[in-house]
Amino acid sequence: MGLFTDEDLTNNAKGKVMASRKVFLLPGDGIGPEATAEVTKIINWMNEALGSGFEVEEGLVGGTAYDAHGEAISDGDMEKALAADAVLFGAVGGPKWDDVPYEARPEAGLLRLRKDMELFANLRPAICYPALADSSSLRKDVVEGLDILIVRELTGGVYFGEPKTITDLGNGQKRAVDTQVYDTFEIERIAGVAFEMARTRDNRVCSMEKRNVMKSGVLWNEVVSATHKDKYSDVELDHMLADAGGMQLVRWPKQFDVIVTDNLFGDMLSDVAAMLTGSLGMLPSASLGAPDPVTGARKAMYEPVHGSAPDIAGQGIANPIAMIASFAMMLRYSFNMVAEADQVEKAIANVLDTGKRTGDIWSEGCEKITTAEMGDAILAELQSLAA
Ligand code: NAD
Secondary structure, eight states: OOSOOHHHHHHHHTTOOOSOEEEEEEEESTTHHHHHHHHHHHHHHHHHHHOOOEEEEEOOOTHHHHHHHSSSSOHHHHHHHHHSSEEEEEEOOOGGGTTSOGGGSHHHHHHHHHHHTTOOEEEEEEEOOGGGGGGSSSOHHHHTTOEEEEEEEOSSGGGTOSOOEEEEOSSSOEEEEOOOOOOHHHHHHHHHHHHHHHHTTTSEEEEEEOTTTOHHHHHHHHHHHHHHHHHOTTSEEEEEEHHHHHHHHHHOGGGOSEEEEOHHHHHHHHHHHHHTTOOGGGOEEEEEEEEOTTTOOEEEEEEESSOOOTTTTTTTOOOOHHHHHHHHHHHHHTSOOHHHHHHHHHHHHHHHHTTEEOGGGOOTTSEEOOHHHHHHHHHHHHHHHHO
């Protein structure tokens, strides 16, 4: 099940389907367009062969938007992003735009999307495909078959709290202040996302904070527990101090299903979890907003964790798997197309099993292929799984 309200699920069960599936595609810069082109192939096939009914509109973001409009995303494209059921985002940035004004830099487009769409929940799965278990820095038995999901609060906490200052104390000393601040509603809503996610997986949540030394940790712990008791008591809940959590992630990551944590700890723990699985070119992510009070649908943006990789852009050698896996997350969480999402993920795993690899995940004895060849191989595998 994806992130749908009880009412949506009832409607689905009654055979009512969503009227349309509006996807706003923002390829962006560098390898972004190369990676999104491989998703477009899959979408076109799904529309033709399965009647999936995706309506895809394309816009500009990042440096390419700056070149066209003088800003990192235009108001018109921002409106389209807000009106879409889901946004698929490639990557932004590159040396070409190093000297553009700060507020128009490519990354400002990404930040505006996150802010205007109020995407407070960042979902980063860490899945270790069996064929790549040898490329992790950890022992094969520790990571093989790993499938965990980190749910990170994205719009609050110490990155945004005020005051946020550096003060000159006048005696050759300065004082820097960042403020870790969370209100009840912010913790409730991120906990809700984590519990909903857990219900679609192994039904277990581990909440991480530092209640031993931080007041925000005390409140976090209280509110997660209360939210659990109130609405999600069917889900198994554990609490762990975030430092111990970091240690456990490296010691035995398979003990976790869903981890929910704040912005700062989530930033670090999701990077640790990500690297358990190998290359940046493999890592998808999703960012979700609050459910619409009328339709229950959440605003959502799906993007690979990697950037625009200017060092390899234009060469046709980027790994499109992070982008394709982000599309699978879109199928699962925005469109409740669980079987299709499973098949896309299975197609990726099967292609990796055949030994086909883009350069970033290539090792001795494997066949080195291009971005387009990887996209084609995944599509062909998907077609045979669907046959
Ligand atoms: P990066 O993720 O673009 O690249 C880091 C390294 O990983 C590079 O060597 C790159 O070639 C490799 N890599 C990344 N994705 C790959 C893929 N799919 N296949 C094969 N190899 C891949 O990070 P960076 O080099 O620090 O940043 C480059 C630009 O991207 C900068 O302008 C940065 O601001 C921007 N950036 C954007 C995003 C985003 O759009 N979400 C995220 C991070 C960085």
